[in-house]
Amino acid sequence: MVEFSKEKSAKCNINSDISANFVPLLSPAKYGRLLNKERQVTSMAQKKALIGMSGGVDSSVAAYLTMQRGYDCIGATMLLHTCQGEKNAAQNIADANSVAQRLGLAFHVLNLQDEFKSKVMDNFVACYESGLTPNPCIECNRHLKFDAFLQQAQKLGCDYIVTGHYAQICLDSSTGRYRLKKAVDDNKDQSYFLYPLTQIQLAHTLFPLGSLTKAQAREIAQEQGFGNAKKRDSQDICFVPDGDYLAFLQRYTGKAYPSGALLDQDGRVVGHHNGAVGYTIGQRKGLGLAMGQPVYVCGKDMAANTVTVGADEHLYHKALRADNWNWFPFDTLVQPIRVTAKARSRMTDQSAWVYPEENGTARVVFDQPQRAITPGQAVVLYDGDFVVGGGTITMAFDC
Secondary structure, three states, rough: OOOOOOOHHHHHEEEEOOOOOOOOOOHHHHHHHHHHHOOOOOOOOEEEEEOOOOOOOHHHHHHHHHOOOOOEEEEEEEEEEOOOOHHHHHHHHHHHHHHHHHHEEEEEEEEEEHHHHHHHHHHHHHHOOOOOOOOHHHHHHOOOOOOOHHHHHHHOOOOEEEEEOOOEEEEOOOOOOEEEEEEHHHHHHHHHHHHHOOOHHOOEEEOOHOOHHHHHHHHHHHHOOOOOOOOOOOOOOOOOOOOOHHHHHHHHOOOOOOOOEEEEOOEEEEEEEHEEEOOOOOOOOOOOOOOOOOOEEEEEEEOOOEEEEEOOOHHHEEEEEEEEEEEEOOOOOOOOOEEEEEEOOOOOOOEEEEEEOOHOOOOEEEEEEEOOOOOOOOEEEOOOOOOOOOOOOEEEOOO
16 A cells, blocks of 8 residues: 655646647547647737636636736626526626626626536435435536536637636646645635546636635625625525425425334334435434434435434444545546545545545545445545545445
8 A cells, every 4th residue: 555645746836827728628638648738839819718607706706816817708607597586596697797897898697507407406306315415516516617617618719717616726747637726715615526627627727716715805806896795605505595405305306205214223113204315314403303312314225215313423434435536646546545535525634545446436444433424425535735536425334
C-alpha cells in the first residue's frame, strides 16, 4: 500500500485562467493531447464566458469578477423548475436580469425544465423508492449545471462557463490533468458537490469565488450596488422547499405509499411507519416511538416494506463500498491510497484508506467508525485540499 503523493499536489498550481479554445467534445485522451498543444500557443483573442446567473449574490459577483478580468460575458439563468411557484422563479430571473443590465450583459433564460425533471427529479424519486437517499444537488451539477449548460455555452460560441460555486480549479503541470480544490472559505466550500466534474468540464469552467470568503462576496455585491446583495442563500432542496420528502414523493408520483412495520434490532415489531420511502438512515424525528432511549433509523428493507430502528451505537460502521467513481489525479484507481474522506457534505474529513475493487467499485475503510453512512449519498476523497475522487455509496459495513 502506498500513500497518495504529496509532491504532485504541491506542483498543482492554481490557474484560474485555464487557456483552451472551446472545441467539440472529444474523448479525454484526444482532448488532453489537444489541450497540451494549445497550451503552447498564447492567444490574444478575448475569451468568451457564459455566466450562470441564479439571481443570488454569488453568481452575480462571479459575473462581475469575470468581466473585471477581461472576458466577453453573457448572462444566463437556467429555468429548472417552478416547484416553489411561478412567482418565485420569476423573481429569481428578474434579480439575475437586473444584475445583468447593471453590468451591461446580454441576458438569456434557458428553459431546462424537461432535463431537470428527467435527470434530477425522476432520479430523486427512483432512488427513494429503491431505498436510497439521493443527493439531487450533485445530480443537478452532473447533468445540468456543468453538462447541459456547457452545451448551451458551446452553441453561443463561449470558451467557458462561470458559476458562483465556492471551489477552485487548477492544473497539475506534472500530469496535465485538471484538479478540483477546496475553496478558501471552509464554511462555504462546495467541492463535495462538484466531484462529478470531468476533465473536459473543468477545462471550460471558471470559479471566481473560490479564493474569496462569503463575506467578501457580499461586500463586493454591496459596493457594486447589486439589489440582491443581502439576499438569503437557499438551504433546502430547491424542489422540496419544506423538507417534507414523503409529501413530495406522494404528490409527484400520485402514489399512496403503504404503511409497514418498524422493527427493532432483533426483528420485533415496535411500531408502524407511514411509508418506508420517507425514512433515511440516522433519522430520529417522526418515528413516534417511546422506547426508553432515543432511537434512529438504522436500515430499510424495501421488498419487505420494513424500517429497522436502533440506538445511536447501531449507526456506526467502519467501511463503505461505492460505485460510479470519478477520479481527478488518474483515470482509474489501481492501488490502495491514503486519503481523507467525507460521507456527507457537512462531515469533517476523516482519515481512511481507499481500495480498488472489481467493476470500477472501491472500498473506503475509515480509521474510526463513522456515523450514519447512507447508501445513495456521495463519498468524496481528499488529499489535503485537493479532491482525489468521489462516488455513490452502495453499502456500509464493518471489517
